[in-house]
Amino acid sequence: MKLPKDILTIPQLSRQNIERILFEAFKFKEYRGAPKARDQVLEGKSIALIFEKNSLRTRVAFEAAVSYLGGHPIFLAGDNILYRAKSDTSRESIGDITQNLDRLAHGIAARVNNHKSLTDIAGYSKNPVINLLCDEHHPTQALADLMTIQWHKGKTNGMKVAFIGDGNNVATSLMDICAVMGMDFSIASPAGYEIPKKFQDIAKTIISQTNSKLEFITDPKKAASLADVIYTDTFVSMGDEAESKKRALDFKTYQVTTEIMRCAKSDAIFMHCLPAHRGDEVAAEVMDSKQSVVFDQAECRLHIAKALLYLLYK
Ligand code: CP
Ligand code: NVA
Numbered sequence: 576m577k578l579p580k581d582i583l584t585i586p587q588l589s590r591q592n593i594e595r596i597l598f599e600a601f602k603f604k605e606y607r608g609a610p611k612a613r614d615q616v617l618e619g620k621s622i623a624l625i626f627e628k629n630s631l632r633t634r635v636a637f638e639a640a641v642s643y644l645g646g647h648p649i650f651l652a653g654d655n656i657l658y659r660a661k662s663d664t665s666r667e668s669i670g671d672i673t674q675n676l677d678r679l680a681h682g683i684a685a686r687v688n689n690h691k692s693l694t695d696i697a698g699y700s701k702n703p704v705i706n707l708l709c710d711e712h713h714p715t716q717a718l719a720d721l722m723t724i725q726w727h728k729g730k731t732n733g734m735k736v737a738f739i740g741d742g743n744n745v746a747t748s749l750m751d752i753c754a755v756m757g758m759d760f761s762i763a764s765p766a767g768y769e770i771p772k773k774f775q776d777i778a779k780t781i782i783s784q785t786n787s788k789l790e791f792i793t794d795p796k797k798a799a800s801l802a803d804v805i806y807t808d809t810f811v812s813m814g815d816e817a818e819s820k821k822r823a824l825d826f827k828t829y830q831v832t833t834e835i836m837r838c839a840k841s842d843a844i845f846m847h848c849l850p851a852h853r854g855d856e857v858a859a860e861v862m863d864s865k866q867s868v869v870f871d872q873a874e875c876r877l878h879i880a881k882a883l884l885y886l887l888y889k
Pocket of ligand 2: 708743744745808809811812813848849850
C-alpha cells in the first residue's frame with residue numbers, strides 16, 4: 576500500500592503502511608554492506624533537513640539514510656532560514672522557503688517547534704515532507720520503537736506498552752502506533768501532564784476498530800503492571816526548559832526504577848527515545864541493565880529512516 580506524500584503523524588498511516596515500513600527496515604537492518612543498486616532511489620536528488628531544535632540520532636539517521644540511498648542531505652539550521660513573526664531577524668516566510676526548496680531539492684524533513692510549521696510546509700510543498708519531531712508528535716521515533724519491540728519480543732501483537740512520565744510528543748506517537756497496530760498502551764502521568772485530550776480521542780477512535788486497550792492514569796506501578804515494555808522520556812522536553820524546576824517536583828515519583836521494572840513481566844524490556852537523564856526519569860541501574868534496549872532502539876532510527884525514504888522515492 577502506497578505511503579501518503581507526507582509523514583507528519585502516525586494516524587496518517589495504515590497498519591499495512593506500517594507493516595511495509597517495518598518489513599523494509601528489517602531488510603536494511605540485515606544488510607549492512609555497501610549500498611545496493613536497487614536502493615539508489617535518491618540518486619541525483621537532494622533532501623533538505625531543517626532543524627529548529629537540537630538532534631543527535633535523528634539528524635545522523637536521516638543524513639546517513641539519504642546518503643545510503645544515493646542522495647545528498649542538506650542540513651539547514653532553523654535559525655538561519657526560518658521566518659520569525661515578531662523578530663527583527665525574520666528572514667522569509669515558510670511559504671517562500673518551501674517554494675524555493677521545492678525547486679532546489681526533492682523533499683523536506685523538518686524538526687520544528689510548532690506542528691503548524693509542518694502543516695504549512697506540507698501545504699506548499701509538492702515534494703514529500705517528513706516530521707522529524709515537533710511539539711506534538713515524533714512519528715519516525717514511534718516507527719523505530721515498534722521495530723525495536725518486534726526485534727526483541729519477536730512480535731508486536733498482544734504486547735502491553737507502558738509509558739511512565741510526560742504525555743509529550745514521544746508518548747503521543749507511541750500511543751498512536753500502539754492503537755494502529757492493536758497493541759495495549761497504558762500511560763501514567765502526573766495530573767496536568769496527560770497526553771492532550773484531542774490526541775487521546777483520535778487514538779480511542781482508532782482502537783474502536785481493533786481489540787487493543789488504552790489506559791490513562793496517574794499510578795506508575797499500575798501502568799507498569801504486567802507490561803512487556805516499560806518506556807520513558809525526559810520530563811523536560813526541548814521548549815519546556817523554563818518549567819524545569821516545577822517539573823522536577825511534579826515528576827518526583829515518576830522515575831523508572833528497579834521497583835517499577837519489577838511490576839512488569841519478568842522478560843520486559845526498558846525503552847527510552849534518548850537523550851536520557853540518569854537519576855531523573857530513569858534510574859541508572861535500569862538504563863544500564865540487561866533489560867534496557869535503548870541503543871538497539873537508537874540503531875532502529877537509521878533502518879526506519881532508510882525504509883521511509885526508500886518507500887517514498889522508489
Ligand atoms: N530520539 C531522538 O529524536 O533523538 P535526537 O533528539 O538526538 O534526534
Ligand atoms: N520529548 C523530547 C524528545 C527528544 C527526542 C523532546 O521533545 O525534547
